[in-house]
Amino acid sequence: MPPSCILAARDRTGQTVDFVAGRGQLSKAKLHACLPGIIDRDILLVSDGHPAHAVFAREFGMAHAAVNLRAGIRxxxxxxxxxxxxxHSRLRGWLSAFHGVATRYLLNYLGWRWILDARRIISPQGLLKATMGSFPHLMVT
Incomplete structure (x- = not known):
């Protein structure tokens, strides 16, 4: 069975959203399923040159720039x-300690990693509240 596709969108300030986009390779359909409600059309989508990104950007009506990692251009x-x-590197390293995560729980692990990656919740009490569905750091006042 192919591994799960994890899609991550991140800006220069470290704001991150990630998704379990299904099984197998990245596709334009997976991008269309995850990104339209999250990103605006007036941004520049920067990718590693995977063809699905270019097709998605064209169909979504946004600018796209790619770097050719295979050619050594970073x-x-x-x-x-x-x-x-x-x-992605930090996520993979962190997940490896669990010796495999069931796909049905992967979204929970992504949420946990999202909290840890930006130190959004730093107290045990805050983490306990988050596990119970209370996210005071996300509430607008």
Whole structure:
């Protein structure tokens, strides 16, 4: 069975959203299922050159820039994907300690990692409240 596809979108400030986009390789359908409600059309979508990103950007009506990692090009001016790659690396390293996570629980683990990655909840009491569905750090006052 192919592994789950985890899609991460991250901006330069570290704001991150990630999704379990299904099984197998990334596709334009997976991008259309996850991103339209999260990103605006007026941003520049920066990717690692996977063809699905270019098709999605064209169909969604947004600008797209890619770096060709296979050719060893990691940066083109201010365009790079290092922020997302670093996040994926930390996520993979952290998940490896669990020796495999069932797909049905993967979204829970992504939420847990989201909390830890940006130190959104730093107290045991805050983490307990979050596990019970109370997210005071997300409430607008």
């Amino acid at each position: 940066v083109r001016g201010t365009v790079h994907v290092q922020n997302v790659h670093a996040y």
